Amino acid sequence: MASLTQRTSGLVQRRTEATRSATADKEREPDGEEDDARRGEEDEDDKGDSKETRLTLMEEVLLLGLKDREGYTSFWNDCISSGLRGCMLIELALRGRLQLEACGMRRKNLLSRKVICKSDAPTGDVLLDEALKHIKETQPPETVQSWIELLSGETWSPFKLHYQLRNVRERLAKNLVEKGVLTTEKQNFLLFDMTTHPLTNSTIKQRLVKKVQDSVLEKWVNDPHRMDKRLLSLILLAHSSDVLENAFAPLQDEQYDLGMKRVHTLLELEPEKESAKPGVNELMWAVVAAFTK
Numbered sequence: 001m002a003s004l005t006q007r008t009s010g011l012v013q014r015r016t017e018a019t020r021s022a023t024a025d026k027e028r029e030p031d032g033e034e035d036d037a038r039r040g041e042e043d044e045d046d047k048g049d050s051k052e053t054r055l056t057l058m059e060e061v062l063l064l065g066l067k068d069r070e071g072y073t074s075f076w077n078d079c080i081s082s083g084l085r086g087c088m089l090i091e092l093a094l095r096g097r098l099q100l101e102a103c104g105m106r107r108k109n110l111l112s113r114k115v116i117c118k119s120d121a122p123t124g125d126v127l128l129d130e131a132l133k134h135i136k137e138t139q140p141p142e143t144v145q146s147w148i149e150l151l152s153g154e155t156w157s158p159f160k161l162h163y164q165l166r167n168v169r170e171r172l173a174k175n176l177v178e179k180g181v182l183t184t185e186k187q188n189f190l191l192f193d194m195t196t197h198p199l200t201n202s203t204i205k206q207r208l209v210k211k212v213q214d215s216v217l218e219k220w221v222n223d224p225h226r227m228d229k230r231l232l233s234l235i236l237l238a239h240s241s242d243v244l245e246n247a248f249a250p251l252q253d254e255q256y257d258l259g260m261k262r263v264h265t266l267l268e269l270e271p272e273k274e275s276a277k278p279g280v281n282e283l284m285w286a287v288v289a290a291f292t293k
Contacts, residue, residue: 053179053204056125057087060234062172063181063205064212065243071185071196073169073243083241084168085151086287088131089115089144090233093283095123097132100282101141110271110286111293114141127171134163144286173197181205212238212247216262217255224266225277232266233284239263240291267292 055063065073065080073080092098097120100113117136122129131151135141142150149155153164174197176182181204182197199205215231224232238244244263248256271289275282 053181055176055179055181055204055208056128057091057230057233057237058084058127058168058172059176059179060208061087061238061241061243062169063176063208064238064246065241066173066182066197066199068199068202068205071173071182071187071198072194077242079240079242081168082148082152082154083237083243083291084172085131085148085165086240086291087233087237088128088151088165089147090237090281090284090287092123092128092132092135093281094230094233095128097121097123097128098135098283100144100286110275110282110289111143111145113143113282113286115144115147115283116141125175127165127168130165138163144283145290148287148290170195209247209250212244213251213255213259216259220262224269224274225280229281229284233287235263236266236288236291239267 061080061083062073065077067073089098097118099116099118100110101116103113115135117132120132120136123132134151135147150160150163151165153161153166155161155163173182174184177184177197181199181201183200185196185198187194187196211231212235215227215235221227235244238247248259251259271285271292274280275285
């Protein structure tokens with residue numbers, strides 16, 4: 001009888017242990033899924049999609065314009081300054097901070113409509129927040145064209161000089177240094193020393209160049225409204241900043257000709273017509289209009 005009781009209790013114990021083991025396995029299953037998700041996120045990070053390597057439009061345009069070894073933009077490029085201010089406006093619009101005023105019954109054209117602050121929530125980017133603060137506090141509101149000029153310091157009014165964002169290229173370069181894309185060096189130019197920012201992470205720049213190339217070659221779509229808004233803005237603003245050629249320089253002649261032909265197709269679009277289509281960002285097309293008028 002005692003042996004039967006021992007066998008029965010042993011059977012119950014084994015069943016209990018089996019049940020506990022099965023329960024533990026079930027509890028571990030979600031963890032396994034979480035591990036897979038984490039691994040997926042790590043894979044995304046390896047592809048360069050982590051927050052540390054996500055670049056703003058301004059940073060991408062500057063990176064395209066910087067000489068890899070020398071670490072500075074061409075001295076002959078006088079377009080990049082205003083181009084970077086246009087990038088800021090589009091970046092703020094894409095992040096839901098800015099919009100154009102309603103066109104009204106008379107339907108004003110894009111360049112006549114004022115820029116309105118939609119949200120003053122901080123973006124986490126010092127330059128963007130500084131520009132957003134200016135736009136929010138300015139009454140009456142200004143147009144896109146006016147803001148590009150004011151943020152660039154291209155104004156004859158001494159009362160509006162405080163709108164100018166100073167040392168933008170240097171500040172953007174420092175952002176890229178913090179993100180591990182560039183480094184900081186001092187170079188001597190005969191009469192003065194100059195701070196430069198040579199490229200250290202060539203993978204990120206190559207990925208950026210490849211993205212631009214693919215957008216007008218392998219991944220080309222005839223309808224600009226099927227393109228990613230940020231990518232479309234990058235192509236158009238890189239051209240306005242006179243740095244797009246740098247992305248196409250490594251291409252073979254046939255690819256280069258095809259790519260530039262498609263870029264010109266985008267440049268020939270009429271912003272007024274494009275901005276009237278559904279699902280578009282009007283402020284983005286207003287910035288494009290300001291550079292292509």
